[in-house]
Amino acid sequence: xxxxxxxxxxxxxxxxxxxxxxxxxxxxxxxxxxxxxxxxxxxxxxxxxxxxxxxxxxxxxxxxxxxxxxxxxxxxxxxxxxxxxxxxxxxxxxxxxxxxxxxxxxxxxxxxxxxxxxxxxxxxxxxxxxxxxxxxxxxxxxxxxxxxxxxxxxxxxxxxxxxxxxxxxxxxxxxxxxxxxxxxxxxxxxxxxxxxxxxxxxxxxxxxxxxxxxxxxxxxxxxxxxxxxxxxxxxxxxxxxxxxxxxxxxxxxxxxxxxxxxxxxxxxxxxxxxxxxxxxxxxxx
Amino acid sequence: xxxxxxxxxxxxxxxxxxxxxxxxxxxxxxxxxxxxxxxxxxxxxxxxxxxxxxxxxxxxxxxxxxxxxxxxxxxxxxxxxxxxxxxxxxxxxxxxxxxxxxxxxxxxxxxxxxxxxxxxxxxxxxxxxxxxxxxxxxxxxxxxxxxxxxxxxxx
Ligand SMILES: Cc1cc2nc3c(=O)[nH]c(=O)nc-3n(C[C@H](O)[C@H](O)[C@H](O)COP(=O)(O)OP(=O)(O)OC[C@H]3O[C@@H](n4cnc5c(N)ncnc54)[C@H](O)[C@@H]3O)c2cc1C
Ligand code: FES
Ligand code: FES
Numbered sequence: 001x002x003x004x005x006x007x008x009x010x011x012x013x014x015x016x017x018x019x020x021x022x023x024x025x026x027x028x029x030x031x032x033x034x035x036x037x038x039x040x041x042x043x044x045x046x047x048x049x050x051x052x053x054x055x056x057x058x059x060x061x062x063x064x065x066x067x068x069x070x071x072x073x074x075x076x077x078x079x080x081x082x083x084x085x086x087x088x089x090x091x092x093x094x095x096x097x098x099x100x101x102x103x104x105x106x107x108x109x110x111x112x113x114x115x116x117x118x119x120x121x122x123x124x125x126x127x128x129x130x131x132x133x134x135x136x137x138x139x140x141x142x143x144x145x146x147x148x149x150x151x152x153x154x155x156x157x158x159x160x161x162x163x164x165x166x167x168x169x170x171x172x173x174x175x176x177x178x179x180x181x182x183x184x185x186x187x188x189x190x191x192x193x194x195x196x197x198x199x200x201x202x203x204x205x206x207x208x209x210x211x212x213x214x215x216x217x218x219x220x221x222x223x224x225x226x227x228x229x230x231x232x233x234x235x236x237x238x239x240x241x242x243x244x245x246x247x248x249x250x251x252x253x254x255x256x257x258x259x260x261x262x263x264x265x266x267x268x269x270x271x272x273x274x275x276x277x278x279x280x281x282x283x284x285x
Numbered sequence: 286x287x288x289x290x291x292x293x294x295x296x297x298x299x300x301x302x303x304x305x306x307x308x309x310x311x312x313x314x315x316x317x318x319x320x321x322x323x324x325x326x327x328x329x330x331x332x333x334x335x336x337x338x339x340x341x342x343x344x345x346x347x348x349x350x351x352x353x354x355x356x357x358x359x360x361x362x363x364x365x366x367x368x369x370x371x372x373x374x375x376x377x378x379x380x381x382x383x384x385x386x387x388x389x390x391x392x393x394x395x396x397x398x399x400x401x402x403x404x405x406x407x408x409x410x411x412x413x414x415x416x417x418x419x420x421x422x423x424x425x426x427x428x429x430x431x432x433x434x435x436x437x438x439x440x
Contacts, residue, residue, distance in 0.1 A: 003344075008288060008305035008351050019376045021320065030352070037347050038329055050305070052352060070418075078341075102417025107341040108348070191416075254299065 003040035007049040014165060017053050018140045021163055024049040029165065031074055032108040034101075035117040054247070057114070059167060062086060068172040072167070073112025077124075078103070082110060089173040092180035092200050096127035099184045101191055112166040117149065118158045118221075121192030121257060125152055126214035126222040127182055128169060130198040130229075135159075138169045143167075149214075152221040178202040179283025181276045185217075185268055187259060193217035194260050194267040199229065199276035201237055203284040208237040213277060215249070218269045223251045225273060237281050246273040290354040295318070295363030303350045310334045312350035313360060321361040321390045325419070332418030335391035336360045342397030342398035344417070364397065373397050373435040382424035387427035392418050396432045403437050 007024065021027050028047035030182050031054055039045040053059065059074040060082045069089045071080065080086060080097035087094050100106055100114075100123050112119060113149035114124045116134065128135075128148035135146045137160060148169070153161050174180070184196040196216035202209045205229050211223035228248045233239050249270045254262040287302035292391075294317060299318055313319045313336070322345060325333030329347040336345045338357040364371035373393050376382065383389040392415065399406060401416035406414060411432045418427060 002308070002311075003306045006305055008349075010351075030349075033352060034329070034347055037349065040306075054352065102332070103398065103414055104335060104342050104344045104417045106342050152370070193384065204420070 001041040003037065004043060004046045006040075006047055008052065009049060009053040010055060010057055010205075012166065013136055014056060014058065015140075016259070017051055017056065017165060018163070020049070020051045023141075027051060028114075029053050031110040031112075032076065032115040032276045033104055034109040035113060035119065038146060039110055044073050053165070062186045064089070064190050065170065068170055071111055071169045071171070073167055074110050075112075077101075077106035077109050077111070077114070081106060083122055086171075088172045090131050090180070090200075091199055092127045092131050092174070092182060093124070093133075093171060094179060095197070096123045096182040096198055099123050099182060099186075101195070105259065111169060115148075115169070116158060116160055116166055118152055119192065120155055120220055120222075121187065121190070121194070121196075121217045123182070123184065123193055123216060126206050126216040127198040128171070129214035129224055130212035130226065131171050132212065132226075133169050133171045135162045135166060136170065146159070149226070154219040174200055174210075175202065177204050177284055177285075179280040181278070181279040181283065182274045183272050185272060189259075195265060195272045197269070197272035197276035199273070199280040200230070201277060201280040203230075203237065205279060206236055206285070208232045208235055208281070211237070211277070211280075214250070215269050215273060218251045218254050218265045220253070220255065223249065223269060225249055228273075229277065232277070237277075239278060240250050242274055242277045242281070246270045246277070248275045253257060286349065288303065288351050290351055292353055293357045295359055305349065305351055306350050308346055308351045309338075309348040309350050309353055309358075310345035311359070313345060320360050323387055323390055325387065325391075328333050330417075330419065331372060331388070331391070332395060332415075333388055333391040335394040335418065337394060337398060340398075340401070351413040352428075359394075360429070361393060365414075371397070373400070375429075376431040376435035376438060380427050380431040380434055382423065382428045385420070388418060388420040392420065392428060399432070400436055406432070408433070 211229035325331035
């Protein structure tokens, strides 16, 4: 299975990559290639030109920045899963990255490509929304930031415009006394998330003082459950309180396929939201 | 519209002209005649095409040869040294870790990557580490045993 013919260019800087975008009508960046190459083999994507951004070193790596962490767009899932910096500040992202595909996929796939591709069954989007992450974008003329919660617009569709590159993602530190959990119900054939619930809970003096929740796989874009999770603040976040809170997880228009119907997915969303919140709480205390 | 790439394959420098769309697995098999790396599914799921690029296991059906310009690639043919099988190869042999052998090159490349990062994995870690490799013959039990044996031999 070959992709159709295309021109291949390699960029060594962000500026060069952005300039190359104007050289043909349909130009695609390639990072790890683990979503783009399968799409090109199936001819679901047939770009005229592919610009390889994988050698732009400025886009790589995980660093502490201010009160949080910056992850360069080219950082691989394997690097994210193994990052001690992330485990200290926001283990949720590392835990979700560890659930992606298999070792080989994690060695090549990148966070920038994962969110730009925006597969509804991807693992990182919900973790980023629950953690309150920000996506950093750059075009030839400007830079801007978008909250992860506003970045995913529809199935395989994001706020990224055709002349922009994802440069990095920043994540606020979730701080001490916080527990995280990413729980995935994996599609038995594809390995993608049928449902993937990302949750964090902060417990101080046996009281919840902060929480986040988002769910992959159920709707075209991740279900944002942050307000639902925040309803636990100033309570003891007991099992009963969590069970009552997740009753509000009522995703609109859940997806359906031969494996999982819409009703089943919506049901799983509540089950996994509850389990993720409970284990995040248990890990916090 | 050829693109010239230079890389190191199993320790040997290689320079070739390829089409942009040539997949690494086809470059290895058809241009370099290294047919040990198999093509199973062509859709990134079976792992039969697993090779190491710069020391990391990847699926060579999901990688363009041009992406590997300048890289160090190791295939199953590159594991044995001086006519001696690699400990992982011997362990697959001893433990009957293969039947038809189709998945074996990819299994072994994934398994050696696993031990490079975790020299004494638990059974669960072995299963997780080989999740991207499918075997339709063995039922996996002897593959797990082979990796455990190799871990013992190397440790
Ligand atoms: C067998 C298999 C199993 C998988 N299982 C899972 C899974 O369980 N969970 C999961 O989350 N994912 C899974 N994936 C997808 C994987 O995470 C991909 O690596 C990821 O979705 C894309 O990252 P990439 O670096 O490979 O991007 P590429 O394939 O290189 O690019 C994907 C898209 O993003 C664009 N792009 C890439 N980088 C940038 C950038 N910096 N700025 C702007 N646009 C950019 C490209 O132009 C392209 O349109 C799987 C993939 C495979 C092959
Ligand atoms: S042939 Fe590459 S994963 Fe199956
Ligand atoms: S030995 Fe036949 S597929 Fe594994």
